[in-house]
Amino acid sequence: MDAGLFPRFRTEVAPGAVHVPDWLDAAGQRELLRACRGWARPPAGLRTVRTPGGGTMSARQVCLGRHWYPYGYAATAVDGDGAPVKPFPAWLGDLARRAVADTLGTTTPPYDIALINYYDGDARMGMHRDSDERSDAPVVSLSLGDSCVFRFGNAETRTRPWTDVELRSGDLFVFGGPSRLAHHGVPRVHPGTGPTELGLTGRLNVTLRVGGP
Numbered sequence: 279m280d281a282g283l284f285p286r287f288r289t290e291v292a293p294g295a296v297h298v299p300d301w302l303d304a305a306g307q308r309e310l311l312r313a314c315r316g317w318a319r320p321p322a323g324l325r326t327v328r329t330p331g332g333g334t335m336s337a338r339q340v341c342l343g344r345h346w347y348p349y350g351y352a353a354t355a356v357d358g359d360g361a362p363v364k365p366f367p368a369w370l371g372d373l374a375r376r377a378v379a380d381t382l383g384t385t386t387p388p389y390d391i392a393l394i395n396y397y398d399g400d401a402r403m404g405m406h407r408d409s410d411e412r413s414d415a416p417v418v419s420l421s422l423g424d425s426c427v428f429r430f431g432n433a434e435t436r437t438r439p440w441t442d443v444e445l446r447s448g449d450l451f452v453f454g455g456p457s458r459l460a461h462h463g464v465p466r467v468h469p470g471t472g473p474t475e476l477g478l479t480g481r482l483n484v485t486l487r488v489g490g491p
Contacts (some may be wrong), residue, residue: 286299286300286446287299289443291430291441291443291451292430292432292441292453292456292457292460293455293456293457294382294416294453294454294455294456294457294458295430295451295452295453295454295457295460296381296382296451296452296453297443297445297449297450297451298380298381298449298450298451298452299446299448299449300446300448300449301377301380301420301448301449301450302420302448302449302450303448304448304473304475304476306448307422307447307448307473307476308476310420310422310484311422311423311476311477311478311482313367313370314340314394314422314482314484317340317342317364317394318340318394318396320359320361321355321359321361321362322340322341322345322354322355322358322359322361322362322363322364323340323358323359324338324339324340324396325338325339325340325355325357325358325359326338327339327347327348327357328348328357329348330348330349335403336397336400336401336402336403337395337396337397337401337402337403337464337483338395338396338401339393339394339395339396340364340394340396341355341363341364341391341392341393341394342363342364342365342366342367342370342391342392342394343363343365343366343390343391343392343489344363344390344391344489345358345363346391346393346410349410350410351391351410351411351489366389366390366391366392370389370392370486371388371389371390371486373418373420373486374386374389374418374486375388375389377418377420377450377452377486378415378416378418378452378454380450381416381450381452382416382452382454382455384416384454386415386416386488387413387415387488388488389415389418389486389487389488390487390488390489391411391486391487391488391489392484392485392486392487393485393487394482394483394484394485395482395483395485396480396481396482397424397426397464397467397480397481397482397483398467398469398479398480399424399467399469399470399480400467401464401467401480401481402463402464402465402466402467403463403464404436404463405429405431405436405440405461405462405463406436406461406462406463407433407459407460407461407462408458408459408485408487409459411487411488411489411490412489412490412491413487413488413489413490413491414454414458415454415487415488415490416452416453416454416455416458417452417453417454417458417485417486417487418450418451418452418485418486418487419445419450419451419452419453419483419484419485419486420449420450420483420484420485420486421445421446421447421448421449421450421451421481421482421483421484422447422448422472422476422478422481422482422483422484423447423472423476423478423479423480423481423482424447424467424468424469424470424471424472424478424480424481425444425445425446425447425467425468425471425472425481426444426445426464426466426467426468426481427442427443427444427445427464427465427466427467427468428442428443428444428445428451428462428463428464429441429442429443429462429463429464429465430442430443430451430453430457430460430462431460431461431462431463432460432461433456433457433459433460433461435461436461440461442465446471447472447473447476447478464483467480467481
């Protein structure tokens with residue numbers, strides 16, 4: 279992916295939406311990956327998400343704090359094994375609030391929800407909005423493993439205009455304010471592009487949110 283050939287810079291993709299390359303260093307990525315592997319184990323572990331129409335999402339998911347299902351939150355894995363959702367750790371909330379301060383220069387309520395999506399080389403994520411939370415606090419997204427095309431659109435429609443951003447392992451993407459309800463998705467993952475020393479096949483996306491009252 280020519281990681282050392284072309285420098286990458288912090289970019290405001292849209293008002294309130296900021297991409298910061300390499301925000302997590304190698305040690306931070308390893309720590310987060312170790313935690314994700316523990317969270318992915320049952321009970322309330324990694325699952326295939328089924329949509330109300332009978333389809334399935336190609337990216338598999340595990341939740342912390344509150345369990346997301348289409349289209350709401352619950353205290354248990356209602357569309358999985360029914361077990362209580364794993365707790366949201368305080369250190370992960372601290373990481374989210376630091377990410378918002380670094381990108382948007384603002385403070386937020388305590389973060390309390392994580393959605394962790396695992397993509398293999400064939401997985402995709404259609405254009406959607408993160409609109410099931412009652413809080414308008416920014417969404418914090420951290421990437422591990424393989425690079426992907428992250429498509430960031432607008433709040434009105436799933437169609438253009440949008441901007442395609444390459445997210446690599448360690449990258450941070452935060453969107454809040456006027457971009458909080460923008461449609462976004464992952465049309466493509468680039469298999470085999472993650473750092474070999476991380477030891478991850480595929481891509482993990484750790485998305486942190488504030489549920490609200």
